[in-house]
Amino acid sequence: MSRLPFVLAASALAFTTAAAADTGIDITIYADNQALVQDTRVVTFDGKVQKIEFKNVSAQIRPETASLASSDLRIIEQNFDYDLLSPAKIMENAVGQTITLVRTNPATGQETREQAIVLAANGGVVLQIGNRIEVLRDDGLPVRVIFDKVPPNMRADPTLSISVIGAPGTREAALRYLTPGLGWRADYVALYDDKSGTIDVQGWVTLTNNSGTTYQNANTVLVAGTPRLLGQGYNGGGRGYPQPGDNEGMVEAGTESGSRERLGDYYLYPLAERTTIANLQTKQVSFLNVSGAPAQHGYEARFGWLQTSDTPISAATIYTFSNSAKGGLGDQLPAGVVRFYIRDSKGQAQFIGEHAIGHTPMGSKLAISTGQAFDVKAQPVVEARTKVNDRRWKTSMRYTLTNALPKPVTVRVVQNGLWGDVRISAESQRSERRDADSVVWLVTVPANGKTDLTATFDTRY
Numbered sequence: 324m325s326r327l328p329f330v331l332a333a334s335a336l337a338f339t340t341a342a343a344a345d346t347g348i349d350i351t352i353y354a355d356n357q358a359l360v361q362d363t364r365v366v367t368f369d370g371k372v373q374k375i376e377f378k379n380v381s382a383q384i385r386p387e388t389a390s391l392a393s394s395d396l397r398i399i400e401q402n403f404d405y406d407l408l409s410p411a412k413i414m415e416n417a418v419g420q421t422i423t424l425v426r427t428n429p430a431t432g433q434e435t436r437e438q439a440i441v442l443a444a445n446g447g448v449v450l451q452i453g454n455r456i457e458v459l460r461d462d463g464l465p466v467r468v469i470f471d472k473v474p475p476n477m478r479a480d481p482t483l484s485i486s487v488i489g490a491p492g493t494r495e496a497a498l499r500y501l502t503p504g505l506g507w508r509a510d511y512v513a514l515y516d517d518k519s520g521t522i523d524v525q526g527w528v529t530l531t532n533n534s535g536t537t538y539q540n541a542n543t544v545l546v547a548g549t550p551r552l553l554g555q556g557y558n559g560g561g562r563g564y565p566q567p568g569d570n571e572g573m574v575e576a577g578t579e580s581g582s583r584e585r586l587g588d589y590y591l592y593p594l595a596e597r598t599t600i601a602n603l604q605t606k607q608v609s610f611l612n613v614s615g616a617p618a619q620h621g622y623e624a625r626f627g628w629l630q631t632s633d634t635p636i637s638a639a640t641i642y643t644f645s646n647s648a649k650g651g652l653g654d655q656l657p658a659g660v661v662r663f664y665i666r667d668s669k670g671q672a673q674f675i676g677e678h679a680i681g682h683t684p685m686g687s688k689l690a691i692s693t694g695q696a697f698d699v700k701a702q703p704v705v706e707a708r709t710k711v712n713d714r715r716w717k718t719s720m721r722y723t724l725t726n727a728l729p730k731p732v733t734v735r736v737v738q739n740g741l742w743g744d745v746r747i748s749a750e751s752q753r754s755e756r757r758d759a760d761s762v763v764w765l766v767t768v769p770a771n772g773k774t775d776l777t778a779t780f781d782t783r784y
Contacts, residue, residue: 348541350505350600352530353550354658358505360384360538362498368489372399375485381502382481382535389483389500395490402484413470414444424452427465481536504534505600507545509659511611511680514672515618515642517665522618522644524652526611526659528592530600538600547657547682548589590655613652618644621733623692624701628740629708629718635700635725638734639692640676647686656683663693698727699734699768706777714783717748722776726768736764736776749779 351359358381366375375391386403424437439450439457448459459466483498507530514523528545532538592610600606622638642663645651658681664672676693683689707719726732739761747754747762754762768774 348538349544350538350541351544351546352505352507353546353548354507354509355550356503356506357550358502358534360498360500360502362500363495364498365493366393366489366496367493368396368487368491370489370491372486372488375487375496377483377485377498378481379536380481380483380498380500381504383502383504384481384483385501385503386483389498391485391487391496391498393489393494393496396496397488399486399488401486403481411444413473414441414448414468417441417470418444423469423471424450425467425469429465502534504532506531509547509610509657510607511656511659511661512664513642513661514664514666515620517620519615520618520620521615522642523614524611524616524661525609526654526656528594528608528610530604530606530608532600532602532604532606535602537602540597540599542597543594543600545592545594545657546589547592547655550589590657592657611652611654611656613654616644616652617650618642621735622696622699623690623735623737624703624722624724625737625739626701626703626722628738629705630703631705632702635702635723637695637697638699638701638724640694640696641690641692641735643688643690645686645688646683651686653685655685656680656687658682661691663691699732700725701734701736711781716782716784718780718782720778720780722766722778723773724766724768724776725773726770728770730770732768734766734768736766738762738778741780741782744783746781747778748781749777751775751777754778 347363349361349363351361353359360381362377362380364377380403384403386401389401389403391398391401418441421438421440424439426435426437427433428435437452439452441448442451442456443449450457450459483500485498507528510527510529512525512527516522530543530545594608598606598608619642621641621643623641624636624638646654646656658679660677660679662677663675665675667673678691678693680689680691702723702725704721704723705718706721707717709717711717720738722736724734724736737757741760741762750764752764752766754764757763764776766774766776
């Protein structure tokens with residue numbers, strides 16, 4: 324497409340329909356790339372059938388969700404005009420029309436004008452000028468095209484036009500619609516203090532606007548929850564972000580109620596001040612700031628049934644804390660990513676890993692893995708497997724735990740895959756049956772030492 328200058332006649336920009344004057348925008352943003360926009364404007368009704376134009380609506384508006392509310396108003400029809408003005412688009416819409424071609428002589432500066440009919444505008448512009456056919460080229464020569472008017476279906480901004488009959492007078496009218504392209508996620512920064520066994524956590528709302536429109540001075544509320552959207556999947560805002568129902572890090576679900584406002588089964592996070600959400604912008608707002616909450620650092624080794632290894636396997640580094648009102652973070656935690664830091668010997672905070680969490684009710688206990696331990700290893704070995712009879716097997720397992728740190732550590736050893744009527748007939752340390760599928764041992768490994776954990780399982784397979 325030739326990139327030529329275009330000139331519009333000034334009269335083309337004066338629409339005859341009534342425009343709605345700006346008053347205020349309220350936006351409710353969900354964490355699944357969906358938002359509810361409530362755009363309230365002052366409209367003058369003349370008592371007859373008239374077209375009201377709401378400019379600067381979202382370029383991704385779902386027109387079927389749009390509704391206009393005002394007193395003494397009847398809606399006849401509504402249209403969403405999303406074919407926006409651009410040099411390429413206006414030329415495509417001018418096919419079959421007559422335009423004015425202006426050429427400037429580089430040597431003399433003299434202008435010449437010719438009438439031309441646009442024959443085609445796919446991949447280039449083909450014109451009929453008198454009896455000849457000419458292809459416009461982007462060769463740097465001073466050429467511009469003048470159009471007499473804007474095509475009726477094109478707009479400088481995304482525009483929703485609504486034909487209405489309203490009682491005469493000036494009053495507020497509220498346009499409400501759903502749109503994708505606006506979303507948010509929660510991001511957490513956690514600083515762990517190994518000496519005091521505490522954690523500082525900052526929570527940030529990260530807002531993104533890819534809707535194609537800027538929302539000026541908007542009153543914004545964020546919703547932590549997952550409304551059902553037909554035919555639309557979850558979009559958490561980027562690769563590596565969690566599904567809201569993904570609660571991998573939650574050890575125990577909380578049962579506490581806080582003071583945060585609810586909306587049905589969701590929680591609301593209103594921004595304290597009105598804010599402008601610019602198109603193609605990412606904005607961060609703080610919603611959580613807690614210092615000195617109790618936390619523990621530990622290790623976990625998790626194995627499948629009959630898992631055996633010829634080499635030691637790194638244990639997972641685990642940080643455990645709560646979001647309860649007493650002794651915790653004291654708030655509900657929307658789904659997001661927790662990034663962990665710890666201070667080095669110079670007191671500088673250093674990144675040590677990250678983990679996704681799902682929507683977490685207050686009072687929950689979380690155990691979050693930040694990566695694999697360098698000095699703490701675990702090696703599972705199937706030492707013997709004996710068939711007792713046609714219905715029973717006896718399996719002897721040994722778990723060798725090693726610790727190269729100059730201090731003792733506790734490793735949470737989890738054996739999964741224990742379906743059916745599995746019974747532990749012998750073990751070197753007492754276990755705890757957490758569920759039908761797994762047992763857990765809390766094993767202390769001495770500084771610069773190792774510990775062997777053994778267990779014999781009586782199973783039907």
